Amino acid sequence: MAFDRLIENIVKMQNPTVAGLDPKLDYVPESIKKRCFAEYGKTLEGAAAALLEFNKALIDALYDIVPAVKPQAAYYEMYGWQGVKALSDTVAYARSKGMFVITDGKRNDIGTTMEAYAAAHLGTTDVGGESFDAFGADALTVNGYLGTDGIKPLAAICSEKDKGIFVLVKTSNPSSGELQDMKLDTDERVYEHMGRMCESWGQSLGGKYGYSGVGAVVGATYPEQLKEMREKCPHTFFLVPGYGAQGGGAEDVKLAFDKNGLGAVINSSRGIMCAWKKQGLTEEDFTQAARSEAVRMRDEIISSIGKIKIV
Amino acid sequence: MAFDRLIENIVKMQNPTVAGLDPKLDYVPESIKKRCFAEYGKTLEGAAAALLEFNKALIDALYDIVPAVKPQAAYYEMYGWQGVKALSDTVAYARSKGMFVITDGKRNDIGTTMEAYAAAHLGTTDVGGESFDAFGADALTVNGYLGTDGIKPLAAICSEKDKGIFVLVKTSNPSSGELQDMKLDTDERVYEHMGRMCESWGQSLGGKYGYSGVGAVVGATYPEQLKEMREKCPHTFFLVPGYGAQGGGAEDVKLAFDKNGLGAVINSSRGIMCAWKKQGLTEEDFTQAARSEAVRMRDEIISSIGKIKIV
Numbered sequence: 001m002a003f004d005r006l007i008e009n010i011v012k013m014q015n016p017t018v019a020g021l022d023p024k025l026d027y028v029p030e031s032i033k034k035r036c037f038a039e040y041g042k043t044l045e046g047a048a049a050a051l052l053e054f055n056k057a058l059i060d061a062l063y064d065i066v067p068a069v070k071p072q073a074a075y076y077e078m079y080g081w082q083g084v085k086a087l088s089d090t091v092a093y094a095r096s097k098g099m100f101v102i103t104d105g106k107r108n109d110i111g112t113t114m115e116a117y118a119a120a121h122l123g124t125t126d127v128g129g130e131s132f133d134a135f136g137a138d139a140l141t142v143n144g145y146l147g148t149d150g151i152k153p154l155a156a157i158c159s160e161k162d163k164g165i166f167v168l169v170k171t172s173n174p175s176s177g178e179l180q181d182m183k184l185d186t187d188e189r190v191y192e193h194m195g196r197m198c199e200s201w202g203q204s205l206g207g208k209y210g211y212s213g214v215g216a217v218v219g220a221t222y223p224e225q226l227k228e229m230r231e232k233c234p235h236t237f238f239l240v241p242g243y244g245a246q247g248g249g250a251e252d253v254k255l256a257f258d259k260n261g262l263g264a265v266i267n268s269s270r271g272i273m274c275a276w277k278k279q280g281l282t283e284e285d286f287t288q289a290a291r292s293e294a295v296r297m298r299d300e301i302i303s304s305i306g307k308i309k310i311v
Numbered sequence: 312m313a314f315d316r317l318i319e320n321i322v323k324m325q326n327p328t329v330a331g332l333d334p335k336l337d338y339v340p341e342s343i344k345k346r347c348f349a350e351y352g353k354t355l356e357g358a359a360a361a362l363l364e365f366n367k368a369l370i371d372a373l374y375d376i377v378p379a380v381k382p383q384a385a386y387y388e389m390y391g392w393q394g395v396k397a398l399s400d401t402v403a404y405a406r407s408k409g410m411f412v413i414t415d416g417k418r419n420d421i422g423t424t425m426e427a428y429a430a431a432h433l434g435t436t437d438v439g440g441e442s443f444d445a446f447g448a449d450a451l452t453v454n455g456y457l458g459t460d461g462i463k464p465l466a467a468i469c470s471e472k473d474k475g476i477f478v479l480v481k482t483s484n485p486s487s488g489e490l491q492d493m494k495l496d497t498d499e500r501v502y503e504h505m506g507r508m509c510e511s512w513g514q515s516l517g518g519k520y521g522y523s524g525v526g527a528v529v530g531a532t533y534p535e536q537l538k539e540m541r542e543k544c545p546h547t548f549f550l551v552p553g554y555g556a557q558g559g560g561a562e563d564v565k566l567a568f569d570k571n572g573l574g575a576v577i578n579s580s581r582g583i584m585c586a587w588k589k590q591g592l593t594e595e596d597f598t599q600a601a602r603s604e605a606v607r608m609r610d611e612i613i614s615s616i617g618k619i620k621i622v
Contacts, residue, residue, distance in 0.1 A: 022424065025438065033439070042439040074420055074427035078436045080445035081396035088392050106419050108454055109385055110484040113333065116385035125389045127336065128344070128353040134391040143419055143454045146482050147489035171457050173421040178458035182504065183496040190501065193493065 002205055002213030003164045003237045005138065006100040007262060009067030011308050015298040016261065018068040018102060018239070019290075020269025021058065021090060022075045023051045027273050029283040032057075048082040051075075054286075055090045058273065061287035063097035066294050070239075070267055073105040091137050101137040102239065106168060108143035114153035122154070122163040139164040141217060141239065144194055151201050151214070158205055158213040164237070165214055167201075169194045169229065172219025172242030191225065195233045202235055209262060209310055211237040218256065220248025220266070227255040230263065238264040244271035244297075250304040261308035268297055313516055313524030314475045314548045316449065317411040318573060320378030322619050326609040327572065329379040329413060329550070330601075331580025332369065332401060333386045334362040338584050340594040343368075359393040362386075365597075366401045369584065372598035374408035377605050381550075381578055384416040402448050412448040413550065417479060419454035425464035433465070433474040450475040452528060452550070455505055462512050462525070469516055469524040475548070476525055478512075480505045480540065483530025483553030502536065506544045513546055520573060520621055522548040529567065531559025531577070538566040541574065549575040555582035555608075561615040572619035579608055 010016045025033070028050045036053065040046035059069065069090075076087035087103075094101050107117045121140045124131045144151060144167045154165050170180055170191040180191040188196070195216060202212025212235045218226050220242035230238070238256045242248040243266050256264035275293035276286045302308075321327045336344070336358055344361045351357035370380065380401075387398035398414075405412050418428045432451045435442045455462060455478045465476050481491055481502040491502040499507070506527060513523025523546045529537050531553035541549070549567045553559040554577050567575035586604035587597045613619075 024423070024427075037439060042441045044436065044438060044443050044445065047436075047438045072420075072424055072427075074418070074424045074431065077431035078427040078445055079438075080431075080436070080443065081392050081399050083445070084395045085392035106454070107385070108417050108419075108479075109383075110482070112335070113383055113385045116335075116383075116389040120385065120388035120391075125355065125358075125391070127355060127358045127390075128348060130353045132355050132391065134355065134389055134394070143417070143456050145454050145456045145479055145490060146484055147486035147491070149484040149486040168419075168456055171421070173457055173460040175458035175460040178508065179456060179501070179504065180458070182501070185494040185496055190490070190493070193490065197489065 002158065002207035003211050003215060004207045004209060005162065006068060006265065007209050007211065007310070009100055010265065011310050013065055013067050014302060014308055015065060015067055016257070016265050016301060016308060017066060017294070017297055018070045018265045018267045019058065019062055019066050019272045019294065020070045020072060020267050021055050022072040022269045023054050023273065024075060025050065028054045029286055031284060044080040044082040047079045048086040051079065051083065052086040052089050056093055057287050058290055059094050059097055059099065061291045062294055063099050065291070065298065068100040068102060068265060069094045070102040070104050073103060088135050091135055095136065102139040102141065102166065103135060103137040104141045106141050106143050108146055108150050110146055110149040111153060114150050118154045118157045123157040123161055139166060141166045141168065143168050144197060148201070155205060163213070166217050166239040167194065167198050167214060169198065169216040170218045170222055170225045172221040172246055176219065192232065195229050195236065198236045199233050211235055211263065215239055217241065220252045221246055223252040223255050226252065230256060230258070240264050240266045244268050250300045253301060254304045257305050260311055261305045266301060271297070313469065313518035314522050314526060315518045315520060316473065317379060317576065318520050318522065318621070320411055321576065322621050324376055324378050325613060325619055326376060326378055327568070327576050327612060327619060328377060328605070328608055329381045329576045329578045330369065330373055330377050330583045330605065331381045331383060331578050332366050333383040333580045334365050334584065335386060336361065339365045340597055342595060355391040355393040358390045359397040362390065362394065363397040363400050367404055368598050369601055370405050370408055370410065372602045373605055374410050376602070376609065379411040379413060379576060380405045381413040381415050384414060399446050402446055406447065413450040413452065413477065414446060414448040415452045417452050417454050419457055419461050421457055421460040422464060425461050429465045429468045434468040434472055450477060452477045452479065454479050455508060459512070466516060474524065477528050477550040478505065478509050478525060480509065480527040481529045481533055481536045483532040483557055487530065503543065506540050506547065509547045510544050517546070522546055522574065526550055528552065531564045532557055534563040534566050537563065541567055541569070551575050551577045555579050561611045564612060565615045568616050571622055572616045577612060582608070
């Protein structure tokens with residue numbers, strides 16, 4: 001349960017990374033856009049078709065070497081329900097290729113409303129006795145500002161359906177400290193308090209490899225905090241943004257892992273999607289460039305952390 | 312700009328309330344479901360059609376006496392992209408009737424990703440030079456855990472397009488205190504700190520009536536904090552959940568208003584959608600029941616706060 005399937009993918013591929021699918025239309029090669037606009041017009045439907053084709057090509061290029069993908073919901077929502085359909089189709093396609101899918105939605109609410117998000121993204125929806133996967137991802141990012149009432153409604157689905165969540169703890173952006181680094185009168189900082197809540201929420205959702213179904217988002221851009229949280233949250237699996245474009249390097253992300261090389265998955269979005277730019281290729285070579293960047297990133301991280309072992 | 316249009320609606324109707332559209336399929340009358348399932352089957356599409364028909368009937372029953380609606384995104388997402396299309400159609404229908412639409416999505420992210428959410432819900436999306444409203448609401452609820460990087464990307468749209476945001480400050484749920492009530496070593500509590508950030512974020516987004524485009528969610532279930540925040544955040548318009556079903560009464564929500572009866576809009580979701588149950592009517596009378604509950608709520612609040620004035 002929990003993140004066991006993600007961990008097994010990581011160990012099998014010896015690759016603790018996740019490819020972010022944040023498909024801005026600007027990133028999509030002209031040839032794809034041209035074809036989709038010809039078929040559907042310069043419309044939300046046309047844009048959504050282009051995003052989906054772009055994503056599928058990336059997934060085809062990555063699925064045998066990268067264990068997971070992380071579509072970012074915002075980039076689909078901006079293309080309306082048509083874009084949201086492309087999100088749903090992307091999730092289904094990645095899962096059909098065996099990838100672990102983390103929907104990055106940072107959803108948050110309470111009670112039955114949070115149950116609705118859980119059903120939407122991780123569970124199933126009942127319609128008059130018939131059951132449907134609305135989006136059907138393996139994990140969802142969530143925001144814990146509302147406390148236990150916003151997390152508990154996900155627990156049943158995580159446990160029954162073998163799914164996981166990543167709670168925002170210490171985010172990678174420059175202003176994350178405005179709230180997250182504030183010191184409480186208990187002497188903890190807000191992000192530590194949130195990390196401790198993750199450990200507590202995860203207690204009833206233990207997995208085979210020592211990590212619970214409640215993970216945490218901890219950014220690569222704050223290596224000290226990453227190290228600190230790795231020590232303080234030994235059962236919490238980390239989703240680590242901020243590698244590459246945002247400035248985090250292999251020595252920074254190394255701090256997210258335990259001594260067996262487990263405990264974290266490192267995200268790269270633009271670095272992989274737009275790899276052709278850095279490699280001096282044309283945009284038509286984006287899949288080949290994405291694959292070689294994914295290999296480079298894997299090798300860089302593995303050479304830093306060593307062989308990943310399940311013990 | 313900002314919440315001026317909402318305020319004008321409120322003053323004109325002498326009604327500082329918003330009807331929450333959280334359409335669980337269980338709340339939709341059998342006759343609507345039967346018709347939609349006959350046309351589309353017991354499918355996500357059939358469910359979405361039923362939600363939309365339910366919402367339209369509620370909007371028709373309320374639009375001349377209630378200034379705003381608040382669709383809750385989770386209840387649409389759980390029905391997949393088909394449900395999300397129903398959200399989009401609901402927003403458009405309510406706006407066509409002159410209602411101010413607050414999409415309750417509690418979205419949060421940073422930089423270009425938050426810009427994508429802003430475009431999705433409040434702004435427009437460009438597709439090869441053509442411009443589209445993806446969802447096109449007037450305001451969006453957001454979560455400020457990520458700090459300024461998560462709020463600033465919304466400012467341009469709020470200012471250019473006459474839109475607003477409501478940042479979660481003190482939520483109405485029982486566990487909201489687990490983080491929000493924690494005391495910082497500055498002697499402020501987390502919710503006060505967040506409230507102060509709202510005042511600061513709103514400085515460049517001032518409106519005609521003294522309230523900025525950055526509002527706050529403050530629950531009716533914590534009247535002391537509601538009173539405190541009203542005093543400490545004089546330029547921040549409040550969206551107040553927790554009235555009715557969650558326990559907040561008219562004397563509690565009174566504390567959210569300034570001396571002119573401005574400064575807040577009080578939400579009721581189930582109370583209005585399921586009013587027929589309380590009134591001993593059949594579900595086929597849900598629109599009539601919703602309207603009379605909206606009138607009762609309006610009269611109760613107005614008798615508590617007095618006539619609402621723009622000064």
